[in-house]
Amino acid sequence: MAEAVFQSQVVAPGVTAHVLPTDRFRTTVVRCQLVAALRRSTVAALGLLPYVLRRGTRRLPGMRAMSHRLDSLYGAGLHVDVSKVGEMQILGFQIEVVSGRILGGPSVLRQGLGLLWDVLLRPARGRRTALREDWVEQEREQMRRFVAGLANDKAAYALRRCMASMCALEPFGLYEYGSPRALARLGPEGLAEAHLRAVRGLPIHVHAVGDVEPAVFFRQVGEAFRVGRRPVLAPRLAHSRGAPRSPRQVLEERDVAQAQLCMGYRTGRPRGEADHVALGFANGVLGVFPHSKLFQNVRERAALAYSASSSVDRVKGVAFVHCGIAHGTHRAAQRIAQRQVEDLARGRVTRHEMESTREGLLQALHAVEDDPAQLIELDFQRLLTGHDGPLARTLDGIQRVTREDLRRVVGRWRLDTVYLLTRPAGAGEASA
């Protein structure tokens, strides 16, 4: 099959539309993403904004009206999210409708798009401010509880705490929804102002995959964003910082049945596309696949952990190793996990590990072609990192990664923080 390529056009100051017309899917997906710098002063407001906006629009002022409209558009899916890439905060607004070829005809997409623009640009007004004060209050409370509830998923909690301890002095240490303290200070005025600044001043990418005619779509997006946009600058990708001379140790005690060990590394920012690809490859060898070193050596060989994995943020230049382990085994687990990173840094990688990772990464990239949302996500990530050449180049890059490349990029890794979540010393088996 021919490579899936988005056609792009700048349709308003700082607004770029990207279209991939295809009839392979049963749906059309349109996703609109706002790119902000991750900053302590704005992170909480921007993190809350999408959740207030989805509550209702001027035309559909309330969640029941919204929900009824989505139902009658054949169960269209409206979805908002907030994420962090490097030191950028991404606000996503997405709608997915059944293709008009199958149900409802072309008006379904037109109405779905209208709803998406309304959510982003024409929120229901409050009595005093441009946003509904009661919704702001309710969503703030929901968010407060959500942030507090992050502690319930122990594995995700441990990773986040490790990240925050390691990058306490950098924007990357900020949680993408902000801190409970910052949330508490938010009011409808501040949020309304953040909204106005965001829709007028942040860089925006609007992607569409499905039953879409490019010229028509470019025109529609351009018209939607006639909202007094000012020219905008893309935010800086990330600051970099070195690891401390000896790794920070962070211990947290809670009543948990399983201990969580998380290790944060400074990897340095990739120098060029070859390094970018090699760093992703190294992460694959280390802890993404079932054949990866961590899974094989911490879980399968030493039977110490149920989960053992790694992740990397190539924009920021950090990597994390994470294991869910039995209490009292963290020393052994840390030793074995560190050993895996050292082996990578020395180029000690088996042929099986190299080739399985290569095959896994290539197939994962190919598989993206079957999923409209993933097609959009991949294209967006490539736009952000600047490695937005043809996909064939990335595939080719993966084909050519060698042990020497892994040795080069992992040789720069420095262990920065070791975080352990475990039950208080002396707590017996009874608490499990």
Added chain:
Amino acid sequence: MSPAWRRRAYPASGLEVLRARARSGLEVHLLPRPGYRRKFALLAVRCGAADGAFLPAGAARPVELPDGTAHFLEHCLFEDARGSVFRAFAAQGASANAYTMATRTCYLFGCTDRFEASLRSLLRFVGRPGFREAQVRRERLVIEQEIRSGEDSAGWRAHHDLLGALFLRHPVRTAIAGDVESIRRIDARVLDRCYRAYYRPEEMLLVASGELDPGRLLDLVDAAWPRRRGGGAPSVRRLRPAEPRGVRQARVERRMDVSQPYALVGFKDPDVGYGGERLLRKSLEVSMVLEMVLGRGGALFHRLYEAGLVDDGFGSWYAGGRDHGYAVLGGETPGPERFVEATLSALDRARRRGLSRAAFCRLKRKTLGRHLRYSNSLEFVAHQHVAAELGGYEAGRYLGAVDDLDLGDCARRLELQFDESCRAVATVLPLQ
């Protein structure tokens, strides 16, 4: 196409199913997906956590295996003498997985290339047991960690507590993986017994989907499993205790380290004992009632959300098979008492005042469209197909069955399913 294949098309959903019986007696189904890069295969075995008690053919005494045996077996089969099974899949760039449910175990993989090699691996691993005590001991440690990681999740705990309260005897009341105690009683001999009882072609179904050639698929299956296996001996007879009416416990409560309470309300289905399209129809009716009374577009959800008693994680669903079923609703809530009371009185009110026809029509539309949206995914379609085949109906009939839903039937279902005598409430509260 060879005459071995029976073809059936479902124009409404744009789906097609090819069915054939391989030489070994294995039923093979192909769900063609032209234009897709990905390919997917799933081998379902009618051996689940609820199948631990059975009468072997010709035997007088029933066999009762320890809780968690089916799940343990799943872990051990996706292992083999040369190391982890996952390695073999990974070497082909495929991602493999396996999971156990109450009445089935599924082994699956997805890939974009080298499908045939991966399918051969799948059939080899599941078809060739060989349980060694050393491997069993090692796997036991891994499963123990898996059980413990579930114990740290409030949602998992509440769900498990709820099933234990709803059911008096049906094995669905015990956790799929068993508990730390029961898995100590599982050894190579127990696994072998379970394997010989259920792992026969006539108890299995192979589903493949993607752009695949039917002839090659069948040839490959025949080459991997050339003979009728298990000598065509009659299968064992499953022993499931008859489930009495009523519940074991109307309320169950536990405390653990969570940021806010978690509450689930469950209703045991009194109308069981059949499969086929009637089962499909029933599960659609229950889901429709749940959606009408408790869904996002209803008055109750709106009120609870504005009062901060539910969040986005609130859900309701129906689960079950031929001989058991239950409806569940709930999620995190700061006020479990008020939440439970509000949902119960909403169900009561709906019973007294009847269901709204407007909502019924709107939600039918939503259900149709949502199903088509999910059908973008090969995995979704294959999983649906397996659930349907084992339930005794055709997945392609789903959209037709939604179309045929009747408001009067839903009202009767509301009466029958949501009866006080089959209700239980499970709550998890934060530590004091």
